[in-house]
Amino acid sequence: GAVVSQHPSRVICKSGTSVKIECRSLDFQATTMFWYRQFPKKSLMLMATSNEGSKATYEQGVEKDKFLINHASLTLSTLTVTSAHPEDSSFYICSAPPGGGAVTDTQYFGPGTRLTVL
Amino acid sequence: GQQVMQIPQYQHVQEGEDFTTYCNSSTTLSNIQWYKQRPGGHPVFLIQLVKSGEVKKQKRLTFQFGEAKKNSSLHITATQTTDVGTYFCAGLGNQGGKLIFGQGTELSVKP
Numbered sequence: 001g002a003v004v005s006q007h008p009s010r011v012i013c014k015s016g017t018s019v020k021i022e023c024r025s026l027d028f029q030a031t032t033m034f035w036y037r038q039f040p041k042k043s044l045m046l047m048a049t050s051n052e053g054s055k056a057t058y059e060q061g062v063e064k065d066k067f068l069i070n071h072a073s074l075t076l077s078t079l080t081v082t083s084a085h086p087e088d089s090s091f092y093i094c095s096a097p098p099g100g101g102a103v104t105d106t107q108y109f110g111p112g113t114r115l116t117v118l
Numbered sequence: 119g120q121q122v123m124q125i126p127q128y129q130h131v132q133e134g135e136d137f138t139t140y141c142n143s144s145t146t147l148s149n150i151q152w153y154k155q156r157p158g159g160h161p162v163f164l165i166q167l168v169k170s171g172e173v174k175k176q177k178r179l180t181f182q183f184g185e186a187k188k189n190s191s192l193h194i195t196a197t198q199t200t201d202v203g204t205y206f207c208a209g210l211g212n213q214g215g216k217l218i219f220g221q222g223t224e225l226s227v228k229p
Binding site: 046108109112 | 151153159160161162163166206216217219220221222224
């Protein structure tokens with residue numbers, strides 16, 4: 001089945017530093033990928049839609065200058081948390097529809113990245 | 119805006135007992151998806167329901183989509199310890215837009 005990988009799985013950083021998270025589709029092309037944030041014991045919150053070859057679409061309330069998204073190829077999207085602060089600590093998960101479709105389609109999720117900002 | 123409410127938030131059962139989680143939307147949905155997230159893991163797609171009144175089964179799991187396409191349920195018969203995890207529903211409104219996740223139901227199973 002469709003596989004989505006994420007790297008790193010865990011990262012601990014100091015406040016003020018930037019952290020890059022990679023999301024790769026391993027056996028299919030993904031023109032669209034989605035980035036979610038999940039707080040402990042909470043649901044998934046869609047942050048943004050990553051579009052290959054064009055700008056990402058951010059959800060209301062998500063700062064685009066804070067969470068930089070780059071979809072450089074059909075198999076790779078990156079999320080950079082700039083100038084991270086403790087309140088950015090969370091579980092970040094990416095997903096992709098294997099058919100290259102919309103967020104309405106079945107989503108295959110990456111394993112997630114747990115970010116801890118000290 | 120569109121909201122998807124899921125209950126209960128937590129459910130503790132003895133192994134062998136049944137379990138049900140319910141999902142209700144404030145608006146009519148065009149489809150609903152169910153995901154399972156094991157502790158420490160990521161959501162894994164279980165199923166998608168599209169038709170009004172649709173019922174689908176996967177071994178001990180039964181998924182239903184309401185006639186009005188505003189609610190859905192997941193029922194697990196004779197739970198096992200491997201069923202432990204959080205079950206999320208995610209719905210898409212008729213007007214399009216993004217998938218909205220419910221709050222999830224965390225299931226724990228006592229052996």
